[in-house]
Amino acid sequence: MPQAQIQPAQTGATPPTTIDHGDPVLALVLQSLDDDQAQELVTIDLDGKSSIGDYMVIASGRSTRQVAAMAQKLGERLKQAGFGNPRIEGLPAADWVLVDAGGVIVHLFRPEVRTFYNLERMWGFDGPSGAA
Template sequence: MPQAELQPESTGATPLPVTIESDDPLLNLVLSSLDDDQAQELVTIDLDGKSSIADFMVIASGRSTRQVASMAQKLGERLKQNGFGHPRIEGLPAADWVLVDAGSVVVHLFRPEVRTFYNLERMWGFDGPSGAA
């Protein structure tokens, strides 16, 4: 399983290693793809009991608009190649915030400044590496 770093931006805390383990093949593919593309500050939020839009939300950062766009495009290609259909991808022209809707997994890819501004982790009740609110 890919390992990711989490660094809460609002607290200035030291990065905490987060190991994501799941039986969901779609989530595993998403996490593996983002890890391969060197996504930063990867966070997975279990939406069970919080929303019916998806089972998981994945949030990650890229160092630049070019990296964010590349991660989204490669993720879309990998999802198609592995039989998960054609994901809907929004936000590619600017690539400050790109949404990849893969069905049961929704992926938000940000430039760091934009991620800090919107702070989706706090909005969805993510409170640390365990995902517990």
């Protein structure tokens, strides 16, 4: 399967991540977040780490308004593409919004909230391969 380099939206923010674009939901999620100018995009392969999904995507928005808009647009795009109606949690405050797209779990943060929770470290993200 073809491999693609995903560059972080903010230059130098996060090392590039190599991921398999064979998953159409993951490809749509990454394209949607890129279109909406998500920052510090990280994809973590959950294979062998968790049964909650296949991938975890973590990204930042510059404000609560951008985080909420990215989540809502992602939900609409997933539904329009025929991937069902994803569950979205955290929209009222929009400091941390979780989008459950089935096999892809998406966490959208304001930068300071993302730094506080540091999910990348918790899930063992260790550089370009995304593997611990």
